[in-house]
Amino acid sequence: MSRQDLKNTLAYIHSEINRIETMAGTLSMTEREHYRKLSNFDDRAIMDIAAEEQNAARQLGTMKEMCLAMAQKIEEIETAVEQETFSGGSDRA
């Protein structure tokens, strides 16, 4: 893989992770809202579903945090590749 290809791939992964992070955040809010609505019922089975929704909201929140951490790592790699390109260029010059 050429350096340009690597940079393009990293940019693609970075943008997709950002998108997944946004989706996880939005879904987490939706799940939380479902929990609030479902917890208005007294039925045991519905309360179980409500607990599952609340837990799903938490796990989606976790996914959002994981995406943030991964995006940060990719940024670091992008910067390193950028710097290497620059220093490599200098060497060649």
Added chain:
Amino acid sequence: MLKLVGNWVRSVAHETLEKALTRMIRDQYVENLFELVPAAKKVNPIYLVEIAMRAAQGSPIPRPLGSPVHFSPWEKILFNPVHLSSFPTPENVTIRTSVTIGQRARKPLTISIPVMIAAMSFGGALSKSAKIALAKAATMAGTATNSGEAGLLMEEREAAQLFIGQYNRGGWLNAPEQYRLLDAIEIQLGQGAQGSTYQRTTAKNIGADYQAVFGLKDGEDAVIHSRLPGVDTQADFIELVRRLRHETRVPVGLKIAATHHLEKELQIALEAGVDFITLDGAEGGTHGGSPTLQDDVGLPTLFAVTRAAEFLAEKKAAGAVNLLATGGLVTPGQMLKAIALGADAVYIGTAAVMALISEQMVESVPFEPPTSLVVYTGKMTDSLDIEKGARSLFRYLNACVQEMEQVAISAGKTSLADLSKADLCCLDPFVAKATGLELGYIAPQKQQQFFGDLDRLAFAQATADPLPERELN
């Protein structure tokens, strides 16, 4: 008819009680059954029965679920809600609950809630169905479960989305083909309820499935050695940690019984480059540690967490090396206090087992203890409904975290990890001094003066040279 029987029972009870009370009052203590009451108060009913058990068995008596003595004074610590000085968190703001363990590892472990299922081994402690139920509940809640000191139980591995395995002193999970299937490795050198002593499960209590998972020969006992095989020097331990990190890329941690030598032990762990440290306080439970190891050995969880967190902060390792607290944490408040004192996450064992069987214990009581549903040698392990148990534990975990979130909102935080010592106050001056918490019945600006006066008073008493009263004011 029913009324007649009722009256008769009432009359018999009355007469019996009257006779018993009369004898109790008139008889000398040496002939009086009431003697047991002051004796039990002096000896303690638990110790009284354990004296009899030792006398009957002539060997250490295995006591399940840990010490009845509550060493950590969690009830002396309270969270500080906020109203105006800073504001509570609005209810539509999500409280972050996730924790990443082993940030420096190539494959860190992220859990959705800061509560994990503690190390309870298959065979040595729990039945296969109990282990699978615990793993299923952990997966439902987005958290990890722990193998305990056991071989690799594939059904448990498959049921657990996140599985922490113990590289153990029995040597049963220590082969690469086993530990490479783990999401994190915890090198087990000891536990709160048993210190670092050896343990033995005799062959008569080992079934075919246990024998297969542990790789034991016919008639062979399962022995947990006091030392980890191959680790006889600090250098051996350091080499082991480095090798496991290199081979597996998952977080590698150390689990020890909390001890007064804590800082010395942690220093070696830091030198070895561990990703996390699991501290099991003196309140830690077990399937069958002896009462002496449970009641008289170790350091309470509260002080262990505080000291370890301070040590990691001093060494600038906080965050890079995660601190996992375990041992006697049974309420969400206790779990969250451990987190506020510096733990990144907690393990729960006894509480998890109780939650697991909460709806099914009617099957066993009153003739068998509730744990007979989950213990490997229990009489009713076949009766455990795995799905029902997993759901009960999942509900419990969800409720616990929700209660923790309520505290975070009241303290004005957006993440459970943001809670710190500043969000706590203490109701005991000695605990306050030891933990570095502020004393609840003294205003923050007067703390220094109070403790200064207290120190001078203690010094004056110690030197029998009391300071003049005006100096203390």
